Amino acid sequence: MAEVIEVKHPLVQHKLTMIRNEAVGTKDFRALVDELAMLLTYEASADLPMETISVKTPVQETKAQSLAGKKLAVVPILRAGLGMVDGILQLIPAAKVGHIGMYRDEETLEPVEYFVKLPEDIAQREVLLIDPMLATGGSAKDAINALKVRGATQIKLITLVSAPEGIKAVQEAHPDVAIVTASIDEGLNEDGYIVPGLGDAGDRLFGTH
Ligand SMILES: O=P(O)(O)OC[C@H]1O[C@H](OP(=O)(O)OP(=O)(O)O)[C@H](O)[C@@H]1O
Ligand SMILES: O=c1cc[nH]c(=O)[nH]1
Numbered sequence: 110m111a112e113v114i115e116v117k118h119p120l121v122q123h124k125l126t127m128i129r130n131e132a133v134g135t136k137d138f139r140a141l142v143d144e145l146a147m148l149l150t151y152e153a154s155a156d157l158p159m160e161t162i163s164v165k166t167p168v169q170e171t172k173a174q175s176l177a178g179k180k181l182a183v184v185p186i187l188r189a190g191l192g193m194v195d196g197i198l199q200l201i202p203a204a205k206v207g208h209i210g211m212y213r214d215e216e217t218l219e220p221v222e223y224f225v226k227l228p229e230d231i232a233q234r235e236v237l238l239i240d241p242m243l244a245t246g247g248s249a250k251d252a253i254n255a256l257k258v259r260g261a262t263q264i265k266l267i268t269l270v271s272a273p274e275g276i277k278a279v280q281e282a283h284p285d286v287a288i289v290t291a292s293i294d295e296g297l298n299e300d301g302y303i304v305p306g307l308g309d310a311g312d313r314l315f316g317t318h
């Protein structure tokens with residue numbers, strides 16, 4: 110079973126607490142989501158392969174570590190995942206970006222897919238699938254399926270807030286997918302919202318209701 114990493118770093122926890130606050134408005138919410146995405150990517154990229162290369166410093170030639178040219182793709186689940194893209198690209202500017210459009214039916218809580226556009230060579234790339242919220246896990250499971258049917262084999266899911274129910278659902282359906290999250294919350298309420306959560310991430314990012 111791939112691991113689930115809950116990132117306890119003080120900066121992550123502090124910023125997460127800030128966006129949980131309902132009084133935080135769209136502008137600050139967006140900025141903090143971006144920063145959190147960057148910090149979680151630091152953790153999610155900790156196992157990227159390295160190679161030793163030669164580099165000439167102003168003092169002498171030396172051997173040093175460099176990324177081994179691993180190809181990455183960042184794939185947000187629309188809409189809310191879009192809020193995390195820029196933060197990730199600041200750390201991994203050469204990554205290609207795919208998009209998976211999906212919303213939860215408000216009555217059934219089942220995900221509805223409405224758009225998929227991925228880099229052509231997705232099968233050769235390690236994929237960072239991103240969505241701030243992992244609630245029932247339905248959206249993440251279907252998004253991972255959408256990636257796998259198009260050939261992706263190495264997938265990591267990065268979320269800000271996860272419900273235990275969503276983690277279990279993803280692990281059962283996709284035991285090969287590691288999850289990096291800022292928090293494993295208590296659970297879901299009767300409306301399928303994460304408790305205590307931060308509300309509807311998409312609405313808070315984009316100022317909709
Ligand atoms: O784990 P689940 O139960 O599937 O719920 C999580 C999904 O719900 C939210 O999207 P939403 O449907 O609100 O769409 P939006 O991003 O367009 O607001 C969230 O961004 C996830 O994609
Ligand atoms: O709590 C939740 C659950 C699903 N989607 C959200 O944006 N928030």
Ligand SMILES: [Mg+2]
Nearest residue numbers: 309310311312
């Ligand atoms: Mg939403």
